[in-house]
Amino acid sequence: MSIDHSDKPGRGDMLLTIGSAAGLLRVCPATLRIWERKGLVHPRRLGQNRFYSGQDIRRLRIIKDLIQKKRLNIEGVKAVLGAPRCWDVKKCLPQHRKSCSYFMRHGPAQ
Numbered sequence: 001m002s003i004d005h006s007d008k009p010g011r012g013d014m015l016l017t018i019g020s021a022a023g024l025l026r027v028c029p030a031t032l033r034i035w036e037r038k039g040l041v042h043p044r045r046l047g048q049n050r051f052y053s054g055q056d057i058r059r060l061r062i063i064k065d066l067i068q069k070k071r072l073n074i075e076g077v078k079a080v081l082g083a084p085r086c087w088d089v090k091k092c093l094p095q096h097r098k099s100c101s102y103f104m105r106h107g108p109a110q
Helices: 018-025 029-037 054-068 074-082 101-109
Strands: 002-004 014-017 044-046 049-052
Touching: 014 018, 018 029, 018 049, 018 054, 029 049, 029 054, 049 054, 054 074
Parallel strands: none
Antiparallel strands: 002 014, 014 049, 044 049
16 A cells, blocks of 8 residues: 655655555565664654655665675664765766766665
């Protein structure tokens, strides 16, 4: 299930429930709850319900990749996500970022 908050200021993208986000990412909803408890992601909350934005989903994909493919633990994931991004360190111009495959995959999702 998703909710469209495009009528609210600053909320122009679809929000996914935890079940929909988990299905999209092919993980259990409990996994998303653990990652939230560990501080890796901060979904929007409405009462007891969690809602994940497109930016949250991009971040969750990175987290999943770091854990499953790169074999990092939670602390390792926190270190990677907390590290300065190369385009911030190198002060890349926006026109260079558009041609950077890494930026296009992992861009402003932090």
